[in-house]
Amino acid sequence: MRVIRFLLLLCLCCCLPVFAGTPKNVGFYYGHEAPIGTLFAYDWLVLQADQVSDARIDLLNRGGTRPLAYVAVDEIHRSHPLASRVESAWEIGRNTAWNSVVLDIRLPAVRSFLLEQRVAPAMARGFSGVFLDTLDSHLLTTTGQQKAADFATAQAELIKDIRDRYPDALIIINRGFHLPEQAHERVDALAFESWFEGYEPAANKYRPVPTEHREWLQLQLAHWRATHPDKPLIAIDYTAAAEPAVGVANRLREAGFIPVVSNSNLDRLGPTQPEVVRRQVLVLHDLPREQADQSQAHSRLGIFLEYLGLIPVYRSALEPALQEPVSDRYQGVVVWWEAGVSGNRLCQWLGREVKGRVPLVLMGLVPGSPACQRLVSDQRLRIPQAPVEVQTNQASVGTFEGSRMPNRVPLAMPSLSSALNPWVTLVDSKGAGYSPVFTGPQGGVALGPFLFEPGPDNTAYWLFDPVSFLVEALQPGLHPGVDTTTESGRRVMTAHIDGDGFVSRARRPGAPQAAEVVLEDILKEYRLPHTVSVIEAEISPGGLFPAESKEAMATARKIFRQPLVEVASHTFSHPFFWRIMEGEAAPDEEDTDYGFSMDVPGYLPELEREIPGSVDFIQALAPEQKDLKVFLWSGDARPGRQALKMTRELGLFNVNGGNTQPLSYSSMLAAVWPDGRLVEDEFQVHAPVLNENVYTNLWTGPFYGYRNVRESFDLLNKPYRLKPSGIYYHFYSGVYPESVKALHEVYQHVLSEPNTPLYLSEYAARVQSRYYSTLTLSADRVYRWRGVHHPGTVTVPEGYFPDLERSQGVAGFIRDGSKTYIHLAGSSAALVLAKDPPEGPFLESANGPLTAWSRQRQEGGPWRIELSTAGHVPLELQFAPGFACRVASGHQAKQADRRWFRFSASQVSGLVMECR
Incomplete structure (x- = not known):
């Protein structure tokens, strides 16, 4: 939307009530830099169609936010992509304040242009409706002033055409009091600008709205108020700074309006009620954009941000600085320089737009430019004079993982400051003090080489506790964070199998195919949810092994018929380099371990064949009632945006990639990748832990090497639970007796501890619930989540x-450990926190997801609990100590003691428990 001239402002009587069924929060966002997770708090969201991706439209719809496309009715900006299609005969004037052409909407050709070229394409992309703006621009022209009634009739005709073609669409008009009643009847809401605070585009000034303007606007709305009391009125005010926006929004809401308060560009996110809790963190790295996942900011730091309930949003520092506000959407900003190249412009932007507004954390090799060094310290950075004495000021420094502190410091360091909290102190030969790692009121700094103790082969060990450091530096607060490691109080376990080696022959009597061994020895032995994939070109009759195909196809069908097997695709030809198919240069063939894909004669990998093509083939192998749900990346598992888009449009979860393989003799927590990565609005879910290929030295042996993943699982659980127990292997693990034995050892290790088994798709949904959701906090301190999926923990x-x-x-x-894991049930949980433990019985843990839960105290009697679950193994419930519970109705259970129950069913509905 554009702002109308200041004297033509409008509003409504301050006593108008907000009616039931009206959207509570409406947003206008005309930018493109805000992460999608910041937008789900709005019920309706008006967007510029050319600023928003198809993925964003789709995901907003899935998450309950209805996106509406901005459509200017009476004019078109000269820079608009469709401006070249405007015929000169359609033009009746200019709007010089906005560099726009005023159109003669009385002409059927103009209305057809608006309907067919503006509205129809937007609706085809998935917009839920339109916001019709500039309905009074014709008044800027003599013709429009003289023939105002004809223009109103023509605008009403356009609205009728939109409503007739799209009967379920939302239609919001800006102003439009002059429209005939039949037009008002066909729209869903009316918006207006500048009730308390306005903006004058000609003067480029923000200013309070004079009382007489509000009085004039109230008169204009008299008809609407009398005849459409059930339709929302949206008041849009403008403030130069973000700080007053909440107060202005509250005043507008008290006056009975749905408030929108933004800046003149409408690229600042307006406040909502309940308010949004900022969880996103902007993470800047100095690698090219397409290498974001290879940066240390992503591969080493992202998991700790996720652990803290934060959402990392990665961006290359080599790109132009952001143009939109930061403090309306980010909890903080982290910069991790690896190359340490000059970043003067970036640092100027950080100093101007970030420092002092949100916490700023600087890590790695800070560039030597003056602007960057000023971010680190108010004093000039200097190189300490050797020899240097290293003193530790925090308990975790030198004791967390690494212990060998650097004994020489060739880099410039900030001087000690009484205003900061030093984690490491250096005293040089001249007695000068420096601190390469510190936190303070505005953030924190952690400079190389004091991040890691280096090991062989690029391994690394943290020299301090990164979680504690980030808590002090980013100040994330006490808000709840989405967790992906735990469900109903127990650590999540997943198991998934890539299709590689399906037709390999096992080293055992009869030489069965490896897939048959995995089916008989593993899938039938461990009655747990498994996500299982095949490679089409490996098992199909027209593939690489036609002599093996009949047996392989029969085995695949048997596997997919197993009741606890989820169907997945592992591609057509197993590409090893996904981005080649999206235009990235291929590596030299001698630099590849296996070529570019399986060598299917006459075939070069392309996305349509690898993704939807393989999905169609594999779906046909599954029972009719079982849908393929997961696509498992192959090779480097680094898909580009187009590949990710295909899986989303197919309704599939996509998983694999990442490089999580912590081991005591290799990198430990420095080898833990985050749960996933955003690629614009598309999203890749990383495998929780790497597969047996890397534990067996790329399947060269020892073939029992996957047993070492048990140590990885333990490291990922203590001191911080960072990942589920993610069992992940290929069918070729069925080839050797020692590799099969290793699988048994891994399963038994995982099952020796309490767990909640989930399908990989269920785990992926929980990962997406972090990135594709918004956390809100109401005035009475109630937390809720809105988005594509709802968290379970x-x-x-x-x-x-x-x-x-x-x-x-x-x-x-x-x-x-240092966290409390809270169990949520269903898709509309609301959480209130307290400093004291709750009274009465509660669930301590279960081995399945909760779908419903209610608890009430019966007068003079026991507590009554009713619950439902959707697990995959016989249900176990364990209630908190101090109460004696029993099954009151619904199911029979084995009862080990007064608070522990085991059921024969994996899923229960309407189970009633009584506890005293």
């Missing part, structure tokens, strides 16, 4: 508990 720092009396869909909690 959230965490809060130790010392906080769920208030079970005020919360809804919250079943209980369990404490582990």
Whole structure:
């Protein structure tokens, strides 16, 4: 939307009520830099069609936010992509304030242009409706002023055409009091600008709205108010700074309006009620954009941001600086320089737009430019004079993983400051003090070489606790964070199989195919949810092994008929380099371990064949009632945007990639990748832990090497639970007796501890619930999540508990390490926190997801709990100590003690428990 001239402002009577069924929050966002997870708080969201991706439109719809396309009715900007299609005969004037052409909407050709070239394409892309702006621009022309009634009739005709073609579309008009009643009847809401605070485009000034303008606007709205009291009125005000926006929005809401308060560009996110809790963190790295996942900011730091309930949004520092606001959408900004090349412009932007507004964390090799060094310290950075004495000021420094501190410092360091909290102190030969790692009120700094103790082969060990450092530097607060490692109080376990080696012959009597061994020895032995894939070109009759195909196809069908097997594709030809198919240069063939894909005669990998083509083939192998749900990346597992888009449009979860393989003799927590990565609005879910290929030295042996993943699982659980127990291997693990034995050892290790088994698709949904959702906090301190998926578990720092009396869909909690894991039930949980443990019984843990939960105290009697679950193994429930519980109705259970129950069913509905 554009701002109308200041004297033509409008509004409504301040006593208009907000009616039931009206959207509570409406947003206008005309930018493109905001992460999608920041937008789900709005019920309706007006967007510029050319600024928004198809993925964003799709995901907003899935998450319950209805996107509406901006459409200017009476004019078109000269820079608009469709401006060249405007015929000179359609033009009746200019709007010089906006460099726009005023159109003669009385002409059928103009209305057809608007309907067919503006509205129809937007609706075809998935927009839920349109916002019709500039309905009074014709008044800027003599013709429009003289023939105002004809223009109103023509605008009403356009609205009728839109409503007739799209009966379910939302239609919002800006102003439009002059329109005839039949037009008002066909729209869903009316918007207006500048009730309290306005903007004058000609003067480029923000200013309060004079009282007489509000009085004039109120008169203009008298008809609407009298005849359409059930339709929303949206008040749009403008403030130069973000700080007053909440107060202005509250005043507008008190006046009975749905408020929108933004800047003149409408690229600042307006406040909502309940308010949005900022969880995104902008993470800047100095690698090219397409290498973001290879940066240390991503591969070493991202997991700790996720652990803290934050959402890393990666951006290359080599790109132009962001143009939109930062403090409306980010909790903080982290910069990790690896090359340390000059970043003067970036650092000027950081100093101007970030420092002092949100926490700023600087890591790695800070460029030597003056602007960058000023970000680190108010004093000039200097190189300490050798020899240097290293002193540690925090308990974790030198004791977390690495212990060997650098004994020479060839880089410039900031001087000690009493205003900062030093983690490491250096005293040089001249007695000068420096601190390469510190936190302070505005963020923190951690400079190389004090991040890691280096090991052989590019391994690394953290020299301090990165979680504690980030807590002090980013100040994330006590808000709950989405967790992907735990479900119903127990650590999540997943198991998935890539299709490689399906037809390999096992080293055992009869030489069965490896897939048959995995089916008989593993899938039938461990009655757990598995996600299983095949490679089409490996098993199909027209593939590489036609002599093996009949047996392989029969085995694939048997596997997919197993009740706890989820169907997945592992491509057609197993590409090793996905981005080649999207135009990236191919590596030299001698630099590849296996070529570019399986060598299918006459075939070069292309996305359509690898993704939808293989999905169609593999779906045909599955039972009719079982849909293929997951696409597993092959090779380098680094898909580009187009490949990710294909899986989203097919309705599939996509998983694999990442490089998580912590081991005590290799990198430990420095080898833990985040759960996934955003590629614009598309998203890739990383495998929780790497597969047996890397534990067996690329399947060269020892073939029992996958047993070492048990250590990885343990490192990923303590001191911080960073990942589920993700069992992940290929069918070729069925070839050797020692590789099969290793699988048994891994399964038994995982099953020796309490767990909640999930399909890989269920795990991927929980990962997406972090990146594709918004956390809100109401005035009465109730947390809720809105987005594409709802989390199953959230965490809060130790010392906080769920208030079970005020919360809804919250079943209980369990404490582990420094966190409290809170169990959510269903898709509309509401959480209230307390400093004291809850009274009454609650669920301590279960081995399946909760779909419903309610608890109430019966007067003079026991507590009554009703719950439902959607697990995959015989259900276990464990209630908190201090209460004696029993099954009141619904199911029979084995009862080990007064709070532990085991059921024969994996899923229960309407189970009633009584606890005293």
